[in-house]
Amino acid sequence: MSNAATIVWFRNDLRVADNSALAAARQRGGPIVPVFIHAPHQADEWEPGGAGRWWLHHSLVALAEQLEALGSRLVLRAGEPLKELGAIAQQTRAAAVCWNRRYEPELRAGDARVEAGLREAGLEVLTFKAGVLFEPVEIATRDGRPYQVFTPFWKRCLEEPEPETPTPAPSSLPAPARWPASRPLSALKLLPRVDWAGGLRETWLPGEPGAARQLERFLEQGAAGYDNDRDRPDLTGTSRLSPHLHFGEISPRTVWHAAKDRLRGSRSRRLQAGVTSFLRELGWREFGHHLLHHFPHTTDAPLREQFAAFPWSDDEDALAAWQRGATGYPIVDAGMRELWTTGWMHNRVRMVVASFLVKDLLVDWRHGARWFWDTLVDADLANNTLGWQWTAGCGADAAPFFRIFNPVSQGERFDPQGAYVRKWVPEVAGLPDRWLHKPWEAPADVLRDAEVELGGGYPQPLVDHAEARDRALTIFESLKTAKAR
């Protein structure tokens, strides 16, 4: 055992439990220097948006508290990671730097440069798997190629050895003789200047304890019904773990094993089915990382190349109406407003609003991806890219081009009593269920009784869905013939 200090560089792993880098540093025996470096220009093209920065701020507060409870601290810095880590290593006489690996293209390249620089400076660098269940390079087809279809990908993952059992949080962390300088959190300027985050505060508890609580609550209350209820935005049928997973406040291994443990001693078919489909959703997260690792250009370009020629509309008014939840389709508007207020949107509704933007309004999926990126607290490059490309039909799925969501029938199917729409679109709340998802079809007297004025308090539909659908199908058709020629 060496007595030299070890730096643990925290990034998207803001937790002390099942943190491989932290556990390895602890094993080395010397003092530990936990560091977070705010480096907003690491990924120029995809800098975190406002909602993500809000979350990060609070997650850092929580991490600092966790570390203090273990007799340690969180050293906050801003600037070039290589420079900062080098300086901290000198001050603390550290011999090694540990971190958990990331998979986003630009971050991965940056990490490689930092690793090379630190080694050049004579430091040991140790990196670990902690953010995924299966690393992108571990999973390949028989031909050694990356998977592009989910089902065989996940089947293959399930043939792997079970993900490692999570390691518990260390019971204490030895402090260095002298702490290096740390900036105050406020200096990172992560919080919005104008406080628009009230809805976020009411909805979320960022940080490791909040993540653990959320997982526990989900496994107790949500897991058994997950198979059925996860599609219902009017219920709390989903796990709502996405932002916690994104910031690494809980590890996917912890989620995996906790979900499996929940099955122990239970013979409930529903619970079994719920846990299986929940784990499959974790699998989609894995698949997103797998694809982004192997196809790094897909953040900004379609995976299926013929889609590069898609004649997207540049209707900025339509995009703006979608963004502020004023399309005239209640389920779409409800989703967009939920997003704006809480920094999150139910997964089923994400598909509906995305399909509407891309296929009804014919707006480039990249505009949608950008908006989600800026407004989601769980904004994650891998998941966001996969989701939008899937919706647009240009992604990994061999997409049947006719898969166009009907915002009315989706609303009626998944928000049957209208609780979700009424919550987020109060302008139409007075309508009876029958007309709630299609106010423009309601008779005049029904509208009057419900105090709904179309084109006044609530907009007329931006487009006619049936016409929009035909338009989209025609364009998809032309893409095909263009390619055949």
Added chain:
DNA sequence: TTTTGAGTTGTTCGA
């Protein structure tokens, strides 16, 4: 190399 089976989440029409 060639063949074969299959692909998260849909919609609409007509019986």
Added chain:
DNA sequence: GTCGAACAACTCAAA
């Protein structure tokens, strides 16, 4: 109201 078929053709993954 419910159900099955049609919506085309392509690409992926495995045999």
